[in-house]
Amino acid sequence: MIETISPEEIGDVLGLAAARDQRTVGDGDVLAWYDDLNAARVTFADARQALTRFYVQQAAIPADRRFRVTTPDVIELARKIRNERVANFIYEPPADREESGIEFRARYRAQLDAVASGRVAAPPHRPALEGGPAPALVPKLRGLLRALPDAEDDTGGDTAPADAAEVSVGAMTVQCPRCKARIGRPCKTPSGRRRPPHPSRVQVAAGGTYDPSAAYAEEQRRRAASEAALTA
Template structure:
């Protein structure tokens, strides 16, 4: 800062504290601020000082406040320099200093850390943010993922016994089970019945889908007896898909596991 610039800075201070300025004052401030330019940050340091106190500002306070103003811009800009391939150490230092100086001068805008390192959210994600927190309009209930005809074709080529359980199309009316459609029945102990269903579910399926050969009751109408006629049950499952042949062959060749005897507790002791 030259003596003329120092005199201009002191005139700026005098506008606040009505101090008297002389040539000696200008030369003294110029020597003390020889490495500080007269810019908007220096003038801003004087204005910030007198915005909080009525005491005369000193050279040390001008330096400290100006440094704090510029440091705040650097912190807000988060300057990041990754370097360039093939650059020397001196080039790295010079370019890094230039970047920090640009941030202090306000040439780099304020940004977050994620923006500085290039990890900011994409534009597509930012476009979705305004919709966060808004209620979603209820859409119509979607239809089945696979239509019924395609399901039938798929079941015909699936191995195992699951395809043979056509009774799964109805809810199980058994009071201890109450399995919903497409869910296996459960025993009284909570185990899934994978190869069969409860008799009440079998009867319910026969009433819904088959006509009774004995009493002539049409589908979805009960027989003249409390329970469906056996012929109606057989007619409902006459076209039941057969299990996989390899599985049947394996089951026929595998002997049943021996039944484990359980101990019985009696008054006379333990019997096996």
């Protein structure tokens, strides 16, 4: 068994527990705690933090229902504390060279243990992932994405041209200003069905700007034309 906490440190931990719950501590207690905490690979620093968290949690419990800390309590809380430390862990590979599989495993475990033990502080937040291709790649994508097959637009507004070939090939290289479809994703109707790129998206992809008022006027014009055709 690898020793992660010494008998002297166990005595200190039990002394801290006794200061809180007025227990008596004997040699048997030290031996039992030494065996349990070492078997679970709990360090002195983690045991102290676990002990503090245990008694802070006890403060929320009515006095007549509180109980003294035991080794399972310390082990459970110590593991929880270590897991919390590595929640945002990010591996840092060597900046100046490639590493072999063996080197990666050794380096990864060393970094993970350093963060889990609290010797190295982990980032407080995970880095945000930015969607879409890199800006330098966008111009190269223009003209490469095919238009989607025609689909029925169940809204009657901002409909695509009847001929799918008229749709700009690179429309999906920009976010759609109407349905907010992300770069590389097809436009959709409010019901979630795929549809050809909205004209406003085609306009932006071609280097133009999207004018909401002009888009609304065009929508009203098309609706009026549709109604006139139905009543003719």
